[in-house]
Amino acid sequence: MADIAPDILSRAQAGDRIAFNEVVRFYRQDLLRVTYRFVGNYEDARDVLQQVFIKVYQNIDRWEPRAPFWSWLYRIAVNESLGWKKRQQRRYDVVSPLEEMAYPDAPSEEFSPLDRATLREAGQRVLDAIEQLPQMQRATFILRYREELSVKETAAALGCAEGTVKANGYHAIRRLRQILEQGGIEMENDEDESSAL
Numbered sequence: 001m002a003d004i005a006p007d008i009l010s011r012a013q014a015g016d017r018i019a020f021n022e023v024v025r026f027y028r029q030d031l032l033r034v035t036y037r038f039v040g041n042y043e044d045a046r047d048v049l050q051q052v053f054i055k056v057y058q059n060i061d062r063w064e065p066r067a068p069f070w071s072w073l074y075r076i077a078v079n080e081s082l083g084w085k086k087r088q089q090r091r092y093d094v095v096s097p098l099e100e101m102a103y104p105d106a107p108s109e110e111f112s113p114l115d116r117a118t119l120r121e122a123g124q125r126v127l128d129a130i131e132q133l134p135q136m137q138r139a140t141f142i143l144r145y146r147e148e149l150s151v152k153e154t155a156a157a158l159g160c161a162e163g164t165v166k167a168n169g170y171h172a173i174r175r176l177r178q179i180l181e182q183g184g185i186e187m188e189n190d191e192d193e194s195s196a197l
Contacts, residue, residue, distance in 0.1 A: 003069050013061050020060070024053055027070065031077045037142045038081030040127070048084050052077045067156050074157035078139050129179040133172050136160075140168035141176070 003009075004026045011019035031052060036045035055076050063072050130138060136158070143154045144165065151169075155162045 009069055013063065015061075020057060023056075023060075027073055030070075031073060034074060034077045034143070034147060035081050037146050038078070038139075039084055044084070048080050049077070051084075052080050055080065071153065071156035074143070075159055078143070078157060082135055082139065125180065125183055126176075129176050129183070132179055133175055136164075137168045137172035137175065140165055141172040144169050145173075 004023055008019050008022050008026075012023050028049070032042075032045055032049050035048040035052065036042055039045050039048055052073070056073065063069060130141060133141060139158060140154060143149045143157055144151070149157065151162050151165050154165045154169075158165065
């Protein structure tokens with residue numbers, strides 16, 4: 001995972017708004033993708049992202065380079081996304097609906113209407129299964145397998161040990177397999193649990 005140039009970061013920490021705008025431009029797309037994967041639609045993801053950057057702006061002077069800057073940003077994005085989900089669940093007492101397009105970042109190909117409907121339904125089932133995971137398993141799964149961060153990067157973003165990431169990833173995949181199989185989707189039983197989804 002790339003980090004922004006240290007001089008831009010130093011200027012942003014010193015209160016330079018132009019430098020902070022460069023920080024926003026540099027990380028915006030990556031953080032939008034992360035928030036989307038947690039909240040399920042782009043409109044809400046943009047709202048969460050706005051809150052992420054407000055928090056970053058208010059606290060950037062407190063960041064210390066013990067860990068990469070991007071991992072600090074990811075931790076804020078994950079926490080804000082999870083907080084948003086909790087508020088939505090309390091507000092409506094149900095899981096917020098997901099976008100119709102389950103995987104909008106999937107390559108576009110020509111499919112028949114039946115193929116598209118089948119893919120959309122399968123994608124929705126996977127997203128619904130991910131929503132049923134405990135919070136830390138869901139966060140680990142999204143960062144590790146959807147965002148494709150390494151174990152070390154995921155641990156840095158979540159502020160936990162690498163062993164915790166491995167354990168949460170393993171349990172998340174096992175639980176997803178159970179949920180999907182209960183829903184009638186048979187999963188291959190690969191030796192590498194991470195290849196299951």
